[in-house]
Amino acid sequence: MVQINVWKWSKRRPCFQITFLIFMVFIAATSLFNELKIQHFDHHNPQIQSDRNHLPNSNHLNPTEIDRFTECSSTEKYSGRKIEWNENDRLKPVSDSEKECDVFSGKWVFDNTSHPLYIESSCPYMSDQLACHKHGRADLNYQYWRWQPNDCNLKRWNVAEMWEKLRGKRLMFVGDSLNRGQWISLVCLLQSVVPANKRSMSPNAHLTIFRAEEYNASIEFLWAPLLVDSNSDDPVNHRLGDRIIRPDSAYRHLSKWADADILVFNTYLWWRQGPVKLLWKSEENGVCEELDGQGAMELAMKTWAKWVNSDDNHNKRRVFFVTMSPTHQWGREWNPKSEGNCYGENHPITEKKYWGSGSDLPTMTMVENILARLGSKVTVLNITQLSEYRKDGHPSIYRKFWETLSPEQLSKPESYSDCIHWCLPGVPDVWNELLFHFL
Incomplete structure (x- = not known):
């Protein structure tokens, strides 16, 4: 019936039909010309070619090949397969230079x-997961602590200067929810x-972007909690029974971060949630290997490091x-008499070099060794020790919880306290002061 109606309509308007046909041919020809023009531009643009050369071959990897619905057909023991790269820079990472003051060693000063x-309340982009005062925290002392290095001073925070550093640039945070908090x-x-009319924030997605029009700059966050491609790359639906990664591919994320001018990476917490399943890029039958979290993290870190090492743009791009x-x-780690956790804590730990079980030394050593091989191509922001002191800086119960809490939980606040993330303003602001210091 539809085809008959169209034919009758066309039959009554033969001139219009011919005109419309000519117009469509013109559009098709124009589109083809523009495509050829774009291909010609890309071919003669060395930067675009450089970025594309570092993306995995799309003929061998579909970036949507692994997602939250991916399952292993079977699971075998880890075969011992490695990720290797030829490093050509064995200098110490930038932030570990002996010629500079160690800004990571110091103490918290009430200021x-x-x-x-x-x-x-003045930040319209504040997360309900981090807005502790909004969600009932009356004690605001956690906002007033300033990090003071032992033998020097951090560069004083200056908003105007930071924007000038970012003018015309893309700064992208890549990682998990802790990195999102820093963003x-x-x-x-x-x-x-x-x-207000010169700034915007895109909706929450795999890549979320804050834009500042007058600076032609953006501050972005890319959800990539395991750095490599995984079944947990959906920024909302990532609570899954099995953690499955492609240990040798970061295609999905790399395709977004390859053009950024300043990159700030993190990964750690998600590797502490039990064994990880490895689905290698070359595996076509869905057979996975299983490896402990630290071992899987090392593979992912090496895949990431392989890209950093081969980045032809490293002289212009800053990688942190x-x-x-x-x-x-565990409150007993800083107070032997405590049976709680961060709930109710309102003062930093003063014990020098305090170290709790929330930080894993073997993992830190592994990461340090990989970063050392990258040398001056990466700047390390060593926030671990200084953040260890801040047992008072977590949201605890003072945040939005998206799941309904049971009466049993509500009767015992320690049972649902968030001792992982950080209140804002607070500790992550110091991480960004360190970023400003090294930019």
Whole structure:
């Protein structure tokens, strides 16, 4: 019936039909010309070719090949397969230079004059997971602590100077929810000087972007909790029974971060949730191998490091790696008489070089060895020790919980306290002061 109606309509308007046909041919020809023009431009643009050369061959890997519905057909023991690369720079990472003051060693100083660097309620991009005052925390002392290195000073935070460093650039955080917290912190630190009609935030997605029009700059967050491609790459639906990764591929994420000017990576916490299943890129039958979290993390780190090492743009691009963010799940580690966790804590730990079980030394050693092989191609932001002291800086019960809490949980706040993430303003602001210091 539809075809008959169209034919009758066309039959009554033969001139219009011919005109329309000519118009469509013109559009098709124009599109073909533009495509050829774009291909010609790409072919003669060395930067685009360089970035594409570091992407895995699309004929061998579909970036949507592994997702949250991916399952292993069977699981075998880890075969011992390695990720290797030929490093050509064995210098110490930038932030470990002996010629500079160690800004990562120091103490927290109470400073209610210069801190906080912004007000929680004044940041429209604040996360309900991190807005502790909004969700009932009356004690605001966690906002007033300033990090003071032992033998020097951190570069004083300056919003105007930071924007000038970012002018015309893309700064991208790549990692898990802790890295997302640092991203939100930086947006809150910077957004107030940008007029409301000159800034925007894209919806939450795999890649979420804050744009500042007058600086032609963006501050972005890419959800990649395991750095390599995995079944947990959906920013919302990632609570899965099995953690499955492609240990030798970061295609999905790399295709987004390859053009960024400043990259800030992290990964750690998701590797502490039990064994990980490895689905190698070359495996066509869905057979997985199983490996402990630290071993799987090492493979993922080496795949990431392989890209950093081969990046032809490393002289212009800045790459940072943020070390593990500690948790404070066991109060007995800083107070032998305690049976709780971070709930109710309102003061930093003062014991020098305090180290709890929320930070894993063997994992840190493994990461340090990989970063050392990358040398000056990566700047390390060693936030672990300074964050270890801040048992008071977590949201605890003062955040939005998306799941309904049971009466049993509500009767015992320690049972549902968040001792992983950090209140804002707070500890992640110092991580960004360190980023500013090294930029």
